[in-house]
Amino acid sequence: MRDLIAIIFIIIGAAFMLISAIGVIRLPDLYLRMSASTKSSTLGVIFVLLAAALFFDELSVISRAIAAIAFLLLTAPVAAHRMGRAAYFNGVPLWEGTRYNDLRGKYDQKTHLLSGSDGAKPESSLDKTQEVITS
Amino acid sequence: MLQTFGFIVILPILSIAVLLTLFRLIKGPTLPDRVVALDLMTTLGIGVIAAYAIVYHEPIFLDVALIVALVSFLGTIAFAYYVEKGTK
Known part of the structure; x- marks a missing residue:
């Protein structure tokens, strides 16, 4: 049962990461591309780490996965904000x-x-x- | 079951995603495009490392994922700092 939930989680995570890569290819603008690359790839990595935590089912692995998830949720918006601000000052054109x-x-x-x-x-x-x- | 499934399905999907992002890294018209593509590649790399840890049953690789997340955040912040500084 736990294996099945882990499989579902890892499928969802891989799908979100593939969608974010397709978005980075297809979207017309740096700022739109940034919205694809930040949000959905973070969600995909979170699902894959949750699948790893469910699969191993040890306290050390679960704590590492939770630490990685918390760190990603803290740092991804900050990095995207800094990069978007720098690009706006650099004169990157809007769509x-x-x-x-x-x-x-x-x-x-x-x-x-x-x-x-x-x-x-x-x-x-x-x-x-x-x-x-x-x- | 999860291990064979991850080896057959998940790792190829993530490899295709990294290759698509590499295309944007090569093509990207401006420098911030390339930085965003590089940031996405490291985020996808964290997912690849986690999937690899599941497939080969090596939970020690999750430490590597944590460190890669830390270093990629610092790298993106440094790139943004110098891109913004270059416009003054």
């Missing part, structure tokens, strides 16, 4: 079908501060990401 870009004109490109924080002059600096289609 041409993007409807809303709420950050356009709000960032000071010199000091990397949002408008509203101390010392930011957002109106004086041009945003390097492309225009948003409004229709």
Whole structure:
């Protein structure tokens, strides 16, 4: 019975990881690709580690799997946030079908501060990401 | 049963996923694309290591998965820091 649940978990995990790889190939934009690569691959790894914990059924393995899951859940969003912020400042273009870009004109490109924080002059600096289609 | 199933089905699926990500790593138009593809490859590598630990019944490999997760997080943070610094 436990083996069967482990098989189901590992199938779900492998499917999520394959879907995230397909998303990284197929999606049109860095930011959309990042949403595919961060969330679904983390979920897939969590399912595979749970399958390992169910399969071995020892206290040391279960604690290691839980530690790895907690570490992944803590670090994956932080890494994706840092990378997306760096890409936005680097001028990586948005997809041409993007409807809303709420950050356009709000960032000071010199000091990397949002408008509203101390010392930011957002109106004086041009945003390097492309225009948003409004229709 | 889980071991043969993992050897026949799970490890090939994960290998195909890593190869698809490698295509994006080679093709990716900008540097952040390549960093995201590399980050996904290490995350998939953690899954491959966990599946390998199941297939060959070696629970010690889960330690390796934990360390790879730690190092890949530091690597991505360092890449993001220098990509952002390069625009100033």
